[in-house]
Amino acid sequence: MLAVAKEDLYTQEIELNMGPQHPSTHGVYRALLTLDGEKVIKVENIIGYLHRGIEKLAEDRTYTQFIPYTARLDYLAGMLNNLGYVQAVEKLMGVAVPERAEYLRIIMAELSRIASHMIMVASMALDLSGWTAWFPPFRERERILDLFEMTCGSRITVSYMRIGGVAADIPDGFLPALEAFLNDLPGMIAEMNGLITGNEIFKARCQGVGKIDLETALAYGLTGPNLRACGLPFDLRKAKPYGIYDRFDFDIPTLSNGDSYDRFVIRLLEMEQSARIIRQAMAALPDGSVMAKVPRVLKPSPGEVYHQIEGAKGILGYYLVSDGSNKPYRLHIHGPSFVNLGALPRIAAGGNIQDFVVAIASIDIVLGEVDR
Amino acid sequence: MENIFTDLAALINGFLAGAPPWLQTLAMGIVYLVGVLAFIFLNAIYLIYLERKISAYMQQRIGPNRLGPHGLLQSVADAVKLLGKEDIIPRGADKWVFIIASVIIFIPAVMVYAIIPFGKGMIPVDLNIGVFYFLAVASMTTIAILMGGWGANNKYALLGSMRAVAQMVSYEIPLTFSLLGVIMLAGSLQTSQIVAAQSNVWYILLQPLAFLIYFIAATAEVNRAPFDLVEGEQELIAGPYIEYTGMRYALFYLSEYANLVSVSALAVTLFLGGWQGPWLPSWLWFLIKVYIMIFIFMWLRWTFPRIRIDHLLSFNWKVLLPLSLANILVTGVGIKIYQLLTLGRW
Numbered sequence: 001m002l003a004v005a006k007e008d009l010y011t012q013e014i015e016l017n018m019g020p021q022h023p024s025t026h027g028v029y030r031a032l033l034t035l036d037g038e039k040v041i042k043v044e045n046i047i048g049y050l051h052r053g054i055e056k057l058a059e060d061r062t063y064t065q066f067i068p069y070t071a072r073l074d075y076l077a078g079m080l081n082n083l084g085y086v087q088a089v090e091k092l093m094g095v096a097v098p099e100r101a102e103y104l105r106i107i108m109a110e111l112s113r114i115a116s117h118m119i120m121v122a123s124m125a126l127d128l129s130g131w132t133a134w135f136p137p138f139r140e141r142e143r144i145l146d147l148f149e150m151t152c153g154s155r156i157t158v159s160y161m162r163i164g165g166v167a168a169d170i171p172d173g174f175l176p177a178l179e180a181f182l183n184d185l186p187g188m189i190a191e192m193n194g195l196i197t198g199n200e201i202f203k204a205r206c207q208g209v210g211k212i213d214l215e216t217a218l219a220y221g222l223t224g225p226n227l228r229a230c231g232l233p234f235d236l237r238k239a240k241p242y243g244i245y246d247r248f249d250f251d252i253p254t255l256s257n258g259d260s261y262d263r264f265v266i267r268l269l270e271m272e273q274s275a276r277i278i279r280q281a282m283a284a285l286p287d288g289s290v291m292a293k294v295p296r297v298l299k300p301s302p303g304e305v306y307h308q309i310e311g312a313k314g315i316l317g318y319y320l321v322s323d324g325s326n327k328p329y330r331l332h333i334h335g336p337s338f339v340n341l342g343a344l345p346r347i348a349a350g351g352n353i354q355d356f357v358v359a360i361a362s363i364d365i366v367l368g369e370v371d372r
Numbered sequence: 373m374e375n376i377f378t379d380l381a382a383l384i385n386g387f388l389a390g391a392p393p394w395l396q397t398l399a400m401g402i403v404y405l406v407g408v409l410a411f412i413f414l415n416a417i418y419l420i421y422l423e424r425k426i427s428a429y430m431q432q433r434i435g436p437n438r439l440g441p442h443g444l445l446q447s448v449a450d451a452v453k454l455l456g457k458e459d460i461i462p463r464g465a466d467k468w469v470f471i472i473a474s475v476i477i478f479i480p481a482v483m484v485y486a487i488i489p490f491g492k493g494m495i496p497v498d499l500n501i502g503v504f505y506f507l508a509v510a511s512m513t514t515i516a517i518l519m520g521g522w523g524a525n526n527k528y529a530l531l532g533s534m535r536a537v538a539q540m541v542s543y544e545i546p547l548t549f550s551l552l553g554v555i556m557l558a559g560s561l562q563t564s565q566i567v568a569a570q571s572n573v574w575y576i577l578l579q580p581l582a583f584l585i586y587f588i589a590a591t592a593e594v595n596r597a598p599f600d601l602v603e604g605e606q607e608l609i610a611g612p613y614i615e616y617t618g619m620r621y622a623l624f625y626l627s628e629y630a631n632l633v634s635v636s637a638l639a640v641t642l643f644l645g646g647w648q649g650p651w652l653p654s655w656l657w658f659l660i661k662v663y664i665m666i667f668i669f670m671w672l673r674w675t676f677p678r679i680r681i682d683h684l685l686s687f688n689w690k691v692l693l694p695l696s697l698a699n700i701l702v703t704g705v706g707i708k709i710y711q712l713l714t715l716g717r718w
C-alpha cells in the first residue's frame with residue numbers, strides 16, 4: 001500500500017469544448033463543459049458562429065424584400081417564420097388577407113410545424129444512436145417538402161407568404177397528395193412509438209434526464225413544446241389566436257414531467273393535433289383570390305408593432321418599427337431557440353456527457369434562429 | 373468438399389516431408405497464420421458490406437450499389453482509399469504509444485483464432501486450455517484501446533478509453549462466468565472436446581441463460597451497439613480512434629470486425645455445436661452458424677439506442693454477474709443430480 005497524504009490526492013476537472021464542430025450540437029454551437037470525470041458540472045453556452053446580422057439587414061431592405069431572410073432563421077420551419085413576419089407587417093399596415101390565403105397559410109404553417117417536429121424526433125433518436133429511427137420521420141418529411149415544392153418551387157427556404165396573402169395558389173395535385181400524407185402520418189407516429197418511444201433503453205436514457213420544473217421553466221422564459229412538456233397548456237394559437245386559428249378545433253397536448261422524454265413525446269402528440277387542424281382547413285378551404293390588393297411600394301405610416309405567433313419551437317415574435325419610409329426602421333426578432341438555449345445550462349448541469357447530448361437534443365434548437 | 377482444407381494442409385505437409393521437424397512446425401504455423409489472416413480480412417471486408425446492406429434494408433435504403441454487382445466491391449474500394457490516406461500523427465500526441473497502439477490492437481484479434489475449430493480437424497492449435505487462452509488473449513484488447521486513447525492526447529479520446537477500460541474489464545467477468553457452465557458440462561477447456569461433447573445436444577439447450585449472458589457480455593466486449601460507448605459517436609465522436617487516420621484507423625476497424633467474428637465463432641463452438649451438422653461440409657456449417665450470430669449482432673445494433681455508462685455498469689454488476697453466478701450453481705447441482713440418477717452415485 002502506497003502511503004499518500006490526503007492533501008496530495010485531488011480530482012482535476014476537465015474543460016471540454018463541445019463544438020462548434022460536433023455531431024450532436026445541431027449546428028455551429030459550442031458548449032464549454034466543465035467535467036468531473038464524465039459528470040457535467042457546468043455548461044457554458046458559446047454562440048454567435050452563425051451570426052449573419054439579419055436584424056440589421058432588415059433595415060436596408062424593403063418590407064417585401066425581407067421575407068426571404070425570415071426563412072433563414074429557423075430553417076426547419078420556414079413557413080412559420082414567413083408567417084410571423086408578414087402578419088407583423090400586415091398588423092402594422094392594417095392589410096386584410098383574402099380568406100383562401102388565410103386557409104392556405106394555416107395549412108402550410110402546420111405542415112411546417114410537423115416537419116420541424118419530425119426533425120426533432122428523428123435527430124433526438126439519432127443522438128441516442130437510434131439510427132433506424134431517423135428514417136421514418138425523414139421519409140415523411142420528404143413528402144411535406146414535396147408539397148412545398150409543388151406549391152412555391154422551394155423546399156426549405158420557401159418565401160411563400162406575402163404581405164397581403166400568399167405567393168401562389170396550390171396546384172391541382174396538391175390536395176390529394178396532402179390527403180395521402182395525412183393518412184400516412186399516424187402510421188409514421190406508430191412506427192416511431194414502436195421503434196423508439198417504448199424502447200427500454202430510450203426510456204432509461206431520457207426519463208428524468210434534463211428535468212426542469214414549471215416554475216423554473218417560466219422563469220427562464222421557455223415557451224412552446226418545451227413549456228407544455230412541463231405541464232402548462234400554453235399555446236398562442238389558443239391563448240391569443242392570430243390569423244384564423246380561432247376557427248379550428250384542436251387540443252393542446254401537455255405532459256407533466258418536464259424531462260427529455262416528455263419533450264420528445266409531446267412533439268409526436270403535437271403532430272397529430274397539427275394534422276387535425278390541416279384536415280379542418282382542407283375541408284373549409286374557400287375559393288377566391290390568394291392575394292389582397294396591396295400597393296407596389298409599401299410605406300407603413302410611422303409606428304411600431306409587436307406580433308407573436310406560436311412557432312415550431314416556441315413563441316416567435318417580430319417587433320417592427322416604421323419611420324414612414326419603405327424600409328423598417330428597426331426589426332427585432334424574438335427567437336424561441338435562443339430563449340430555450342438559455343435554459344440549457346440549468347437543464348443539463350449535473351448529468352453526464354451522454355445526458356447533455358440528450359438534453360440539447362430535447363430542447364430542439366436551431367442555430368439559425370439562435371444566432372440570427 | 374468435406375476435407376478440402378484438411379487435404380490442402382496435408383498436401384503442404386507432404387512437400388515438407390524431408391525437412392527437419394522444427395521447420396515443418398514453423399512452416400505449418402505460417403500456413404495456418406496466412407489462412408487465418410485471409411479469413412479475417414475477407415470477413416472484415418465483407419462484413420462491412422453486409423453491415424451496410426443489412427442496415428440499409430432495415431432503414432428502407434438500398435445501401436452500396438455502385439461498385440461492382442450489387443456494390444460488392446465497395447469495401448475493397450474503401451480499403452484502397454484508406455491505404456492511400458496520409459498517416460497523420462498529431463503534434464501533441466505521445467508518438468510511440470500512439471503508433472504502437474494501432475498495431476497492438478490487431479495482435480490479440482488474430483491470436484484468438486488459434487483455438488477456433490473451423491471444421492472437422494480444422495483447428496490451428498488444439499490447446500488443452502483453449503477457452504482460457506481465448507479469454508486471456510482477448511482481454512489484451514483493452515490495453516491497446518487505452519494506449520490509443522491516452523497516446524492521442526485528446527480529451528474525447530481519453531474519455532473514450534476510460535470508458536473502454538471500465539466497460540471491458542467489467543464485462544469480462546460475466547463473460548467468463550457464463551462460459552464456466554459449458555466447461556463444467558463438457559469437463560474440458562479444449563475447444564475440440566467441447567465440440568465433440570455436443571454431438572448429441574447443443575449446449576444452448578442446456579445452458580440458455582449462459583448463452584444469453586455470453587451474448588450480452590460479448591456485445592459489450594466487442595464494443596458494439598447498444599454498448600458502443602467507447603466510440604460513442606454522438607458524444608465522443610469516435611472516442612479513442614478520433615485522431616487516427618488512414619490505415620491506422622482501418623486497423624482499429626479491422627480488429628473490431630475480427631473480434632466480432634471471433635466472439636461469434638466462440639459462441640458457435642461453445643453453444644451451437646461448433647461445426648457439427650448434417651449433409652453440408654463441417655466448415656460450411658461453422659460459417660453458417662457464425663453468420664447467423666453476426667446477423668443477430670447487427671440486428672441489435674441497428675435497432676437499439678445506446679445505453680448510458682452508469683446503466684451499463686450497474687446492469688453488469690447487479691444483473692449479469694449474479695445471474696452468471698447463479699447459473700454456475702444451478703449447473704453444478706444439476707450435474708450432480710444427473711450423475712445420481714444415471715450412475716446411482718455422486
